[in-house]
Amino acid sequence: MADAPVSTNSNPRPLVQTRGLTRVFQSRAGLFAKQRTLAAVSDVDLDIPRGRVTGVVGESGCGKSTLARLVLRLLDASSGSVHVDGTDLASLPPAGLRALRRRMQMVFQDPYSSIDPRYSVHDAVLEPLRVQGLARDEAANRAKVASLMAMVGLNPVLANTYPHQLSGGQKQRVGIARALALQPDFLVLDEPTASLDVSIQAQIIALLEQLQADLGLTYLFISHDLGLVRYFCHRIVVMYLGRVVEILPDPTATPRHPYTQALMESTFEPDPRRRRTVTLLHGEIADAFNLPAGCAYAARCPQATQRCRSERPALIQPDGTDQGHSLACHHPLGS
Template sequence: MTEAPSTRSADNLVEIRALTRSFSSRNQLFGKKRTMTAVNAVSLDVPRGKVTGVVGESGCGKSTLARLVLRLLEPSSGQVHFDGIDLTRQPASAMRPLRQRMQLVFQDPYSSIDPRYSIRTALLEPLRIQGLPLSEAEASRTVERLMAMTGLNPSLAPSYPHQLSGGQKQRVGIARALALQPAFLVLDEPTASLDVSIQAQIVGLLEKLRQGLGLTYLFISHDLGLVRYFCDRIVVMYLGRVVEVLPTPRTPPRHPYTRALMDSTFEPDPQRRRAITRLSGEIPDAFDLPRGCAYAARCPQSTDRCRAEHPPLVQDGDHALACHHPV
């Protein structure tokens, strides 16, 4: 077993190494300054052409990680390698062309599109920002292609966001992300605000696009059931750290937190339903994390070692785990 992961591979489009981002605040106007580490020494790989899922409870650092990977936030330390290029060392002038190859689909389709823009204008905005001039005919063909690709009727191009349903808005968000023909999409809970039936349609669309365009996804979600269905591998986060990496969705979890998450998912088949064991204990204060394992206060298997010594993320074959007493 070795500490995970440390080397770069051509099979990975994105490689994250010891990525950390801290935020500071004061609990009162003249109070003492406090620091919270939202993403803490995260290291993981995103293989080319695959869907890597990142799952965890709200507040575990998933969305912060998504923005750090695209360098929409500056890290406190660590590295992000995109296709062999260290994004954290690139000047702003070098990031502009790189951003054509990586895009973000936001969680909330109701606020991610400017309400003053027509759908046509929203879809052409990435090309305008990148300084890619198009004739009127080329612009019309581009809009039609993007809308057809994402299952939207091109007749909706003159419409405004308030005239579209939530599912249609999210399709616009996906189409806009594809406008620059990227290789890598970060999907930040793209189905969280949609009805279940619409969620299934969006996931089906994303899978079709991945296969047709050869895309690589980093899929952020709190829905472990959806992640197990859609993703090729699963990264589990807890309070800013990676606690387990499952190489396949069917790999049995060994971390008590991952096991608790999986046991809490709803099973629609009555013959396969099981009793759910509720987690006890309080989530630690993110501004005052314990010295050892952050999950120790809620873990039924915790010992004095867990409360005193932080478990490192260790690689065992393709399976990575940070736990002193795995199940």
């Protein structure tokens, strides 16, 4: 795991702050069905400290990717705000947003999903520079691509190969090289290793760790795997059905929310290849289109009481909890 703060930046203000961040989607089950509303992300207050790795974890569909896209303003919020270095993203004119975007990049689970498959590695790595008008003459471009490839552990002789000739790990290295091309200080990594074999996953995580430390980068690292997040991240944000339910100030903190506890037990499987299939989580996930009045986890929670079913718990720092540890639960574990 990455040690203590690595940033040389002494600015104590978080790089990114969201307040009340909410994104609602409308959908119809069929042509004549009534329109339904789903809050994919609901009322999220999140601080992303500089030079550190903040992890976001939760099951599929809990709103992680929507949160990632909101933070980069690849998607507009329905309400709430995102501030980057004190600037409200919603207030920025297109030119200002474009300039800020150079500092904030995303690494996707499938890096070539957003790249033209006819692009060679050279073209793919150079594209962000071309888009920003920063590509130069042929020789300078080749040298730039070679240095980015070396940074991510790709042999520069692969520059003229195409995605179908690359392994999953090599493709992800191309995705990371693209993300680094504009020398950003903030990377959002959306399940960057979820489709890779375990041994390749470990190599990519080691690369990300090294880049983060060497370049003093700030990461928002998204995963459904709490074991991986606890290994890799300095701070952990747990989401359930669009809301933050617990924030662990460090990866060794003992979870006090019953959902985080269940996630932890479900990732206790020592063989990581089996982890995704082993689950100790019981019960149905609540219908996201029709959330209950109280705690969204109540139907699955062994601790649930009548109060849980009628009153939604707020995200607070309960008594006896370390600084920076907050959770949304009426009956925290260990009380």
